[in-house]
Amino acid sequence: MTESTAGRTDLDPAGTAERSRVEAHPAQEFGADPLTVRETDHYTNEYVKGFVEKWDDLIDWRKRYESEGSFFVDLLKSRGVKSVLDVATGTGFHSVRLVEEGFDTVSVDGSAEMLAKAFENGLEYGGHILRVVHADWRWLNRDVHGEFDAVVCLGNSFTHLFSERDRRKALAEFYAVLKHDGVLILDQRNYDSILDSGFSSKHTYYYCGEEVTAEPEYVDEGLARFRYQFPDSSQYHLNMFPLRKDYTRRLLREVGFQRVETYGDFQETFTADDPDFFIHVAEKR
Numbered sequence: 662m663t664e665s666t667a668g669r670t671d672l673d674p675a676g677t678a679e680r681s682r683v684e685a686h687p688a689q690e691f692g693a694d695p696l697t698v699r700e701t702d703h704y705t706n707e708y709v710k711g712f713v714e715k716w717d718d719l720i721d722w723r724k725r726y727e728s729e730g731s732f733f734v735d736l737l738k739s740r741g742v743k744s745v746l747d748v749a750t751g752t753g754f755h756s757v758r759l760v761e762e763g764f765d766t767v768s769v770d771g772s773a774e775m776l777a778k779a780f781e782n783g784l785e786y787g788g789h790i791l792r793v794v795h796a797d798w799r800w801l802n803r804d805v806h807g808e809f810d811a812v813v814c815l816g817n818s819f820t821h822l823f824s825e826r827d828r829r830k831a832l833a834e835f836y837a838v839l840k841h842d843g844v845l846i847l848d849q850r851n852y853d854s855i856l857d858s859g860f861s862s863k864h865t866y867y868y869c870g871e872e873v874t875a876e877p878e879y880v881d882e883g884l885a886r887f888r889y890q891f892p893d894s895s896q897y898h899l900n901m902f903p904l905r906k907d908y909t910r911r912l913l914r915e916v917g918f919q920r921v922e923t924y925g926d927f928q929e930t931f932t933a934d935d936p937d938f939f940i941h942v943a944e945k946r
């Protein structure tokens with residue numbers, strides 16, 4: 662072995678370590694002009710492993726649990742719900758909560774990465790074996806069989822759909838998997854306030870303390886690009902469609918839900934005064 666090759670050749674002849682590091686944590690790919698990335702199918706490229714792991718390390722599930730309280734659980738119990746389809750499982754926060762509360766829960770996500778993490782989290786937080794199904798909302802009924810009392814789509818997930826056709830298709834699939842008197846609970850960020858108060862007055866959203874900040878980096882009527890920053894200065898982005906509250910409500914009615922009630926920030930009443938989140942409760946009957 663020569664001196665010049667010793668540093669690299671001996672330890673890692675084929676550069677395997679670097680390759681496997683990159684494979685284990687692939688970077689997010691938004692291409693040369695990230696503002697043109699406005700496609701529903703892109704979501705699986707955005708939730709890369711590094712982002713997912715970091716997010717879960719920093720967002721303290723206990724704190725999230727406290728800030729959310731029993732809002733969703735109370736809503737479901739008050740309607741006599743027994744079976745729930747969590748269509749946006751992500752890393753499993755709501756699925757685990759639902760299982761713990763005794764709901765017969767099935768956990769869906771279109772990202773295999775997310776479902777793997779959710780399954781791990783289920784075991785870690787209480788030894789639960791989550792029933793996971795890898796499916797895209799637009800073809801949900803191809804992969805999920807049976808009917809549920811409730812479908813939940815939480816954590817600002819519906820925002821990942823970029824065309825109205827995809828939104829209608831997904832909502833129709835949610836509708837179809839519900840029993841005749843089922844309920845859909847779907848939340849979204851308050852994009853009206855971000856769009857209307859202008860980019861200059863954007864505010865920073867802190868998740869569970871100040872460890873993760875989320876800021877709108879660019880917003881127009883067709884794109885909200887958020888930047889997520891972590892304490893080690895790493896950053897990730899999500900490109901989302903900025904759903905206006907009344908638009909979502911209209912779509913819910915148009916696909917057939919009879920009653921749509923909207924809450925602000927887990928409160929029964931809200932003034933239009935800037936809640937960060939809206940929660941739509943759509944009843945089939």
Ligand code: SAM
Nearest residue numbers: 749750751770771772775797798815816818821
């Ligand atoms: N509900 C979780 C939470 O609050 O922590 C996760 C929310 S995360 C923002 C959104 C999730 O929706 C991701 O796990 C993503 O893979 C999933 N998702 C987005 N679009 C989807 C689609 N078309 N079909 C299935 N899952 C989708």
